[in-house]
């Protein structure tokens with residue numbers, strides 16, 4: 001079994017099932033998701049993408065071959081572009097400005113997820129950093145494809161779905177999976193990779209759940 005298949009098998013199979021039947025995800029395609037919940041999601045995702053981009057530069061710095069350095073550095077730059085283009089467009093359609101994103105601040109789940117990613121990428125090994133960021137790519141690709149197949153009555157949701165369900169994003173994810181499968185991982189390191197992969201996979205579920213419930217800091 002490839003390393004990526006092993007990670008998915010142990011850390012993502014069950015959670016992925018929960019993700020695709022979560023009311024936020026089913027609501028994107030059956031038209032029941034409120035724009036308020038989606039607004040919360042896009043605002044929080046703007047915060048998330050800023051941290052994600054920085055985390056990817058840390059992965060790039062840890063990469064052991066030039067092709068991987070170049071790939072992760074490119075993805076870091078792309079994450080900033082996605083935040084600028086997709087979010088500015090979607091935010092405007094939802095009646096929000098970048099100033100509203102700053103005013104909202106990052107919510108509890110966003111903060112926890114960003115902190116975990118940053119910590120692993122800053123202090124873990126290269127393989128640990130790859131395992132921590134992999135669910136961000138992989139889950140969005142699979143969810144994107146699933147949603148594209150289901151389609152949506154809402155043009156705003158359709159635009160968001162098109163980004164992650166695209167052939168381009170699929171190719172990006174395939175290249176990261178190839179890097180993952182080429183990693184040289186020790187026994188103890190392998191266990192830590194499993195932990196990080198399972199944890200960030202859970203955070204992906206929690207991120208959608210927080211948006212669905214529009215979770216705020218309790219105090």
Ligand SMILES: Cc1ncc(CO)c(N)n1
Nearest residue numbers: 045048136137140204207
């Ligand atoms: C929370 C989250 N995870 C992954 C992605 C994909 O980059 C995203 N935009 N947001």
